[in-house]
Amino acid sequence: MAADAPLISLRGVTKSYGTGATQFQALKGVDLDITAGDFVAVMGPSGSGKSTTMNILGCLDVPTDGTFLFRGHHVERLNRDQRALLRRNYLGFVFQGFNLLSRTTALENVELPLLYRGDAKAERRRASMAALEKVGLDRWWDHTPAELSGGQQQRVAIARAIVTNPDVLLADEPTGNLDSERSVEIMHLLTDLNRTSGITVLMVTHEPDMAAFARTVVHFKDGLVERIEAHHAQGEEVNS
Template sequence: MSAERAEPLIRLVGVTKTYGEGGVAYQALRGIDLEVAAGEFVAIMGPSGSGKSTVMNILGCLDTPTSGAYLFRGIHVEQLDRNQRALLRRHSLGFVFQGFNLLARTSAQENVELPLLYRGETAPARHAAARAALARVGLAGWEPHTPAELSGGQQQRVAIARAIVTQPDVLLADEPTGNLDSQRSHEIMALLVELNRKQGITVLMVTHEPDMAAYARRIVTFVDGRVARDEAVPERAL
């Protein structure tokens, strides 16, 4: 067996991002080097304007770096065209947002089925996968309910089910507890930890809350477009 270190799932090398040109140019990222191994749970922190959201957009294939390299399983993502990035996003990445982003007049099951609809899955396959995903987040039996009939915590669970229904390699969570009270926030974080540990999903989460970041196994802190700290976090019991 080779003693060589495994290739990281995600690797950023000298990544910069500049918005605008000339005198009004703003450099959001100033040479980011970052590696994430498969199965990690990484929290990304930093003050407003530190670059944490910019780097998440790049990792999620929603934006491209101005310079530097972004490798996903060894593939240079920054060299892919728009359609190729969309395919990577569709097949390998799941997204969870602060605002849930659920369709208001659509049932929990139909919300969860949406990514599979875009992938062209058959109706029976969509139904089965959505029910299974909802069960994984503790919402078996809630399939016909609309967002208005669910609590904030339940809505975020539906959003997480929608993100994992495609069995992604990486779950990208942007302030996933930002609209929740303290109890629901801890419930959602415990769910993310369970998905990470038991399902092996790599989790990258932006948060400004230290008590939420403490659920991760590693905290990367951004300041002024650079990585200021990269620290391991002791594993916590659920």
């Protein structure tokens, strides 16, 4: 990948579901570049194409047509197993619903991606404790989700997402199940991880207050990128 090339690039990406008269085109030719180390908020009304785009960026779905480059490699040409390897090694995921295993400790939840990857037990524990420390929960490592607040559960989910040291963190409405105070705490945490660890953050949100934490805000409408706004780190818009 050239030094000045974007980490992620979409060109003319379309996505259609169904066939014939029932066919629905969710994406109609999306062009989007994402720079390594950016914090990007993705916004738009329901049906605008933002979730479909995030699924493609997360290698959970494939374009019908168009080009998807990650680190200069053509992701749209990869098979299912190759996309799974890309997800495992380069991407981390945070969801609105936390998706934690209820009967396991915070540490064991964070270890899961490393377990699937086949890492040794000692290395899993070391890396998972380090990830919990990054999110401020190392002292809570032996607590189950039922013993944690919603904000703490989301912190565990973030620790699980970053334990593999991914290039990109994809967050789907990460504050959707939290009150306003916990939401701000999670956004400060994501901002800190972005700045200190260099993780590229891609976040879907419906909330302008949460999008204000991002440096780039991408607005979707009718299956296309409607506009892109650049912001100062504090959330002040500088151009569009």
